Amino acid sequence: MESAFNLGWIDYLVMLVYFSFVVGIGWALKKYMKNAVDFLEAGRSLPAWITGLAFISANLGALEVIGMAASGAKYGMATVHFYWIGAIPAMVFLAIFMMPFYYGSKARSVPEYLKLRFDEKTRGFNAFSFAIMTVLSSGISMYAMALLAQTLLPFRFELGPFSEFDFYLVFAALIVLIYTYLGGLTSAIYNEVLQFFLIVIGFSPLVILGLVRIGGWEGLKEQLEVVSLAHGFEKDAFISTWKYAGSPDADPLGVEWFGVIMGLGFVLSFGYWCTNFLVVQRALAAGSMAAARKTPLIGAIPKMLLPVLVIVPGMIAIALTYMPDSGFTLPTKEGSDLLNYDMAIPVLLKTYFPTGVLGLGVTALLASFMSGMAGNVSAFNTVFTYDIYQSYIRPNKPDRHYFRVGQLTTVFGVLISILAAYVAKMFNNVMDFLQLIFAFINAPLFATFLLGMFWKRATGHGAFYALIGGTLAAAVHHGLTAPAGADSMIKGGWLVGGVDHVLKAYPSEMAQNFWTAIYAFSICLVLTIIISLFTRQLKTEGQLKGLVYSLTPKYREKGLAWYRKPEFLAVIVLAIALVFSILFW
Amino acid sequence: MGLDIKIPIGFMFSLLGLLLTTHGIISASNEALYARSLGININLWTGIFMLVIGIILLAFSRLKIFKKKLEENIRETEKSD
Numbered sequence: 001m002e003s004a005f006n007l008g009w010i011d012y013l014v015m016l017v018y019f020s021f022v023v024g025i026g027w028a029l030k031k032y033m034k035n036a037v038d039f040l041e042a043g044r045s046l047p048a049w050i051t052g053l054a055f056i057s058a059n060l061g062a063l064e065v066i067g068m069a070a071s072g073a074k075y076g077m078a079t080v081h082f083y084w085i086g087a088i089p090a091m092v093f094l095a096i097f098m099m100p101f102y103y104g105s106k107a108r109s110v111p112e113y114l115k116l117r118f119d120e121k122t123r124g125f126n127a128f129s130f131a132i133m134t135v136l137s138s139g140i141s142m143y144a145m146a147l148l149a150q151t152l153l154p155f156r157f158e159l160g161p162f163s164e165f166d167f168y169l170v171f172a173a174l175i176v177l178i179y180t181y182l183g184g185l186t187s188a189i190y191n192e193v194l195q196f197f198l199i200v201i202g203f204s205p206l207v208i209l210g211l212v213r214i215g216g217w218e219g220l221k222e223q224l225e226v227v228s229l230a231h232g233f234e235k236d237a238f239i240s241t242w243k244y245a246g247s248p249d250a251d252p253l254g255v256e257w258f259g260v261i262m263g264l265g266f267v268l269s270f271g272y273w274c275t276n277f278l279v280v281q282r283a284l285a286a287g288s289m290a291a292a293r294k295t296p297l298i299g300a301i302p303k304m305l306l307p308v309l310v311i312v313p314g315m316i317a318i319a320l321t322y323m324p325d326s327g328f329t330l331p332t333k334e335g336s337d338l339l340n341y342d343m344a345i346p347v348l349l350k351t352y353f354p355t356g357v358l359g360l361g362v363t364a365l366l367a368s369f370m371s372g373m374a375g376n377v378s379a380f381n382t383v384f385t386y387d388i389y390q391s392y393i394r395p396n397k398p399d400r401h402y403f404r405v406g407q408l409t410t411v412f413g414v415l416i417s418i419l420a421a422y423v424a425k426m427f428n429n430v431m432d433f434l435q436l437i438f439a440f441i442n443a444p445l446f447a448t449f450l451l452g453m454f455w456k457r458a459t460g461h462g463a464f465y466a467l468i469g470g471t472l473a474a475a476v477h478h479g480l481t482a483p484a485g486a487d488s489m490i491k492g493g494w495l496v497g498g499v500d501h502v503l504k505a506y507p508s509e510m511a512q513n514f515w516t517a518i519y520a521f522s523i524c525l526v527l528t529i530i531i532s533l534f535t536r537q538l539k540t541e542g543q544l545k546g547l548v549y550s551l552t553p554k555y556r557e558k559g560l561a562w563y564r565k566p567e568f569l570a571v572i573v574l575a576i577a578l579v580f581s582i583l584f585w
Numbered sequence: 586m587g588l589d590i591k592i593p594i595g596f597m598f599s600l601l602g603l604l605l606t607t608h609g610i611i612s613a614s615n616e617a618l619y620a621r622s623l624g625i626n627i628n629l630w631t632g633i634f635m636l637v638i639g640i641i642l643l644a645f646s647r648l649k650i651f652k653k654k655l656e657e658n659i660r661e662t663e664k665s666d
Binding site for chain 1: 587588590593594596597598600601604605608609612618619621622623625627628630631634635638
């Protein structure tokens with residue numbers, strides 16, 4: 001295939017070194033794995049800088065890296081909304097207001113917090129949907145990795161029904177399996193930290209070379225004016241973040257400021273960063289309450305800077321494509337003349353990296369795929385072992401038993417992921433459909449946590465039925481609306497017989513998603529309040545101590561100088577985010 | 586957890602840094618190779634940068650062990666006083 005990389009032996013050597021260290025870390029950690037807490041909760045002993053880097057790294061899977069570069073090419077600078085308004089406020093909120101309840105309650109997982117605060121059915125709903133969703137994401141990630149490896153690496157072979165695709169898939173799964181089986185959550189977290197360093201070092205030269213090619217930041221801005229005009233926007237639309245958010249037609253994202261702030265910045269972002277166990281688990285692995293609270297704050301600092309590495313390459317790629325004599329163009333999608341934005345990073349790597357750093361770049365991509373899978377597998381392990389196995393299958397067994405089950409769940413989780421990867425390969429629509437369902441389930445979740453943590457009257461029935469109600473609201477909203485240019489019912493309109501008859505046509509898919517989330521959240525919030533007022537609180541105030549704001553003695557960090565307190569760090573983080581937003585307005 | 590993460594990452598970065606630096610030096614005169622990276626010997630620069638990061642990480646992990654030993658020594662001298 002002509003798009004394959006021209007790799008030399010040194011590139012393979014770089015990959016080999018990476019694979020040996022990854023497995024080596026797992027092997028070195030094996031002797032520290034003595035019980036279920038070590039394996040599933042990293043012994044609750046890690047320093048804040050490690051959990052902090054793992055916190056953002058767990059989210060920085062390759063699908064995110066490739067997707068964000070694609071968005072950078074498609075929408076320009078406004079993509080940073082996902083990194084600033086769409087992450088920073090939520091991370092600060094988690095650290096300052098929610099972590100005292102998560103970490104302080106000694107809950108081992110997010111579903112377990114729901115069980116302590118509400119009841120069994122709310123926990124069950126969350127545990128099962130989370131478990132299925134994580135193995136599914138892991139499978140999709142595996143599928144995408146194998147597909148990309150197949151396009152980029154030069155090997156081709158056929159062996160009966162198997163080809164290089166199957167080899168990449170099984171190989172990556174095996175590596176992930178080995179290191180998570182040996183070192184559990186600690187191994188997953190350590191490799192996330194390693195991956196973070198690799199992404200920074202592997203992508204920085206790409207950004208530098210890209211900027212050199214295009215004439216620096218000023219050159220990029222100039223070239224992006226051409227791109228903006230060609231897309232029919234004002235000339236600085238691709239280098240603005242908030243400037244055109246007043247109207248969806250003038251903004252490349254196609255969403256107005258209210259949708260961005262409420263949909264992305266509030267509902268989706270808080271729902272993800274504050275309640276998704278994949279990221280929260282990293283903070284829970286910290287060695288102390290202070291370290292747990294600092295985890296999201298320490299993660300927030302590199303998070304704010306990551307757009308340079310993941311969004312700017314996309315912007316460079318589109319700018320070079322529109323530059324007449326650059327000799328660089330994004331490829332088009334098969335069978336159409338639309339640009340394939342997902343190829344931004346791979347094609348940049350191929351064009352500008354000579355053998356040597358090319359191996360490093362490919363390794364950074366592989367690392368982010370694999371740590372993305374490992375992150376999902378380790379979160380799945382904990383939820384399955386504690387919230388499903390220990391709760392519904394076999395309670396009251398000795399710790400050794402759950403340790404063993406945790407290990408076996410790793411194998412089981414990886415196997416289902418492989419299965420999911422093949423389902424994704426054969427039935428793309430099935431995966432789109434399932435992801436849509438999970439988006440509906442996740443949309444209202446933050447309302448439940450918000451009321452659970454800050455309103456002691458919220459009841460188990462209220463939480464559970466309102467979650468179902470919020471999920472249905474999301475589905476109904478999706479069924480009644482559609483984004484402009486939608487061509488199938490998976491995009492919306494299925495309640496009114498097709499995308500042409502919808503009650504509201506949104507300017508973009510993103511706008512539709514943001515508004516789906518806003519409706520789901522609001523309905524869940526209102527329903528929780530109403531149902532709670534009509535049902536009895538079955539938990540006593542004693543049981544709710546440590547779980548609800550008004551019944552928990554205010555947590556104070558003792559013996560920390562004021563400048564080392566999480567609150568101070570939080571103010572700094574918010575101030576930097578604000579300054580960035582104004583600078584790149 | 587007993588393993589200091591700075592050690593494996595430090596080693597890996599030093600090793601890869603060394604590899605890329607050497608490759609950069611050996612291939613420095615290969616203009617065809619570096620035409621791709623706009624005439625910049627990107628292997629050499631990335632290699633040096635990785636080597637520096639690797640060494641810093643290793644130095645920090647040594648510092649931690651050194652500090653620990655120092656504290657133990659102080660404690661023991663205090664005890665024997």
